[in-house]
Amino acid sequence: xxxxxxxxxxxxxxxxxxxxxxxxxxxxxxxxxxxxxxxxxxxxxxxxxxxxxxxxxxxxxxxxxxxxxxxxxxxxxxxxxxxxxxxxxxxxxxxxxxxxxxxxxxxxxxxxxxxxxxxxxxxxxxxxxxxxxxxxxxxxxxxxxxxxxxxxxxxxxxxxxxxxxxxxxxxxxxxxxxxxxxxxxxxxxxxxxxxxxxxxxxxxxxxxxxxxxxxxxxxxxxxxxxxxxxxxxxxxxxxxxxxxxxxxxxxxxxxxxxxxxxxx
Numbered sequence: 288x289x290x291x292x293x294x295x296x297x298x299x300x301x302x303x304x305x306x307x308x309x310x311x312x313x314x315x316x317x318x319x320x321x322x323x324x325x326x327x328x329x330x331x332x333x334x335x336x337x338x339x340x341x342x343x344x345x346x347x348x349x350x351x352x353x354x355x356x357x358x359x360x361x362x363x364x365x366x367x368x369x370x371x372x373x374x375x376x377x378x379x380x381x382x383x384x385x386x387x388x389x390x391x392x393x394x395x396x397x398x399x400x401x402x403x404x405x406x407x408x409x410x411x412x413x414x415x416x417x418x419x420x421x422x423x424x425x426x427x428x429x430x431x432x433x434x435x436x437x438x439x440x441x442x443x444x445x446x447x448x449x450x451x452x453x454x455x456x457x458x459x460x461x462x463x464x465x466x467x468x469x470x471x472x473x474x475x476x477x478x479x480x481x482x483x484x485x486x487x488x489x490x491x492x493x494x495x496x497x498x499x500x501x502x503x504x505x506x507x508x509x510x511x512x513x514x515x516x517x518x519x520x521x522x523x524x525x526x527x528x529x530x531x532x533x534x535x536x537x538x539x540x541x542x543x544x545x546x547x548x549x550x551x
Contacts, residue, residue, distance in 0.1 A: 310415075371488075379404055404516060422479045475500050
């Protein structure tokens, strides 16, 4: 994999959570393949397995009532409980709280695709996506705008008032048909993950509940462009999405923040 820009090495990285997703046409017999998938993942560093039902969609019954339609999901965890591979009837997902480099994350994506998509005989990819969650905790004597681009944080504090809470959402369309969504929130305290990523059973490097103000930066780059499934083609597509997120991150934080995070 060749990057379009030099990799950022941040010993004090603000990144707390990363998610990679590949969607495909539903395979209703996926449960039949789970024992073989589990054995393959177990032998490759993911010995733990959990089963759960998640909301697939909300449907309206003939009586005009809204009902949640559920689907079964299997989640395979590594020994440290910091990375997992999730499988259901129409997707394979990788999530981690121990991200180091994209090259390492790509290796796990490759493992997931080999063990799941290849084994299921996926024929077409319908959607790919990468999502990165960063938490910015500025020192008490520093302004949040010394770390995060002011344009993401809304109206600045007024004379006699302090910024208490703010939210913004930006969408950028790429020439390749992909979309980057950047959501930024400044909150006085709370959990470090957006509500749609909860519950999350992974272990975090630091407590996921923060009691002091922080900025949450949610970067999501996805493509709805369908293409025939192939391992290398899918990995190349995901790497292109990563390049877009890398550029979005660099444009969302200040040079001061990058200098501080690069300190040994």
